[in-house]
Amino acid sequence: MTISPDFTMPATVLAGALGGYLLLVEPWLGRRMYASLARRRATQPRALKRYFTLTIALWWAFAALAVAVLLLSPDTTAADFGLTAPDNPLYVVAAVLLFGAVSVASGRAFREMAREGKHIPGRAAIEAMLPRTAAERRLAMAAAxxxxxxxxxxxxxxxxxxxxxxxxLELPVAAALALAVYALAGWYQGGSGVLVFALFGALLTGLYLATGSLLLPVAVHAMLTVRDLLIPAPELPQAQGGTA
Incomplete structure (x- = not known):
């Protein structure tokens, strides 16, 4: 995979501002938002809906800024942002089938563990955002x-x-730097959340560099996130947020 983006000055300023926000503000804000959700989840029925609605709005705003950066840079192509077909479509199809099977199998295992009252690894870290009603599940899928x-x-x-x-930067170094910024977004789950995001992000980054397209990372990200948000919530939500 090779890219050769050429940013104009307005695009550079906009992208730098968004990158600075993701590095310096997003980890802190995400932690505050999740801690607030965890405190209110048991007593305010609409707390989760408000959380997901705000999250969805923020993410589409960030995506719109990314598209604006691309549009402001005439010499930068969509492929420089991964918005292109993968180099090897058959590899992508095989990977999607593999990760789909893993997601379904592990999801079933998690639900069976929940029915038996067993500990589900990682559930405590996202407990406050697990849906309990059909409406919450629909919104959770939209958020995922x-x-x-x-x-x-x-x-x-x-x-x-x-x-x-x-x-x-060279492409691998730029990818590593972007991965570090992504890992910090997991701080809302505490230190272990940063580690989990780093490992998950490394997988997605590897898939992107291997295919030259965001298609496979998006598909894998969606399948695993949907699986996680379908983990059955415990009977009583814990009122402690921001920790893994």
Missing amino acids: VTDSVCSELVYRGLLIAFGVGVLG
């Missing part, structure tokens, strides 16, 4: 798809292109 599409465009597409085109 939005997060998958928009965060891949921003963290993988935009930030890697920024690292190459503006900072003058």
Whole structure:
């Protein structure tokens, strides 16, 4: 995979501002938002709906800014942001089938563990955002798809292109820097959340670099996020947020 983005000055300023927000503000704001949700989840029935609605709105706003950066740079192509067909479509199809099977199988295992009252790894870290009603589940799925599409465009597409085109980094170094920024977004789950996001982000980054397209990372991101948000919520939500 090779990219050669050429950012104009307005695009550079806009992309730099968004990158600075993701690095310095998003981890802190995400932690505050999740902690607030965890405190209110048990007593305010609409708390989760408000949380997902705000999250969806923010992510589409970030995605719109990423598209604006692309439009402001005539010499930068959509492929420089990963918005292109993958280099090897058959590889993508095989990977989607594989990750789809893993997502379905692990999802079933998690639901069976919940019915048996067993500990589900990682559930405590996202407990407050697990839906309990049909309406909440629909909104959770919308949030999962939005997060998958928009965060891949921003963290993988935009930030890697920024690292190459503006900072003058080699592609692997730019990808590593973008991965570090993505990992910090997991701080709302505490230190272990940063580690989980780093590992998950490394997988998605690898898929992007291997295919030259955001299609496979978006698909894998969506499947695994939907699986996680369908984990059955415990009987009584814990009123502690921001910790893993």
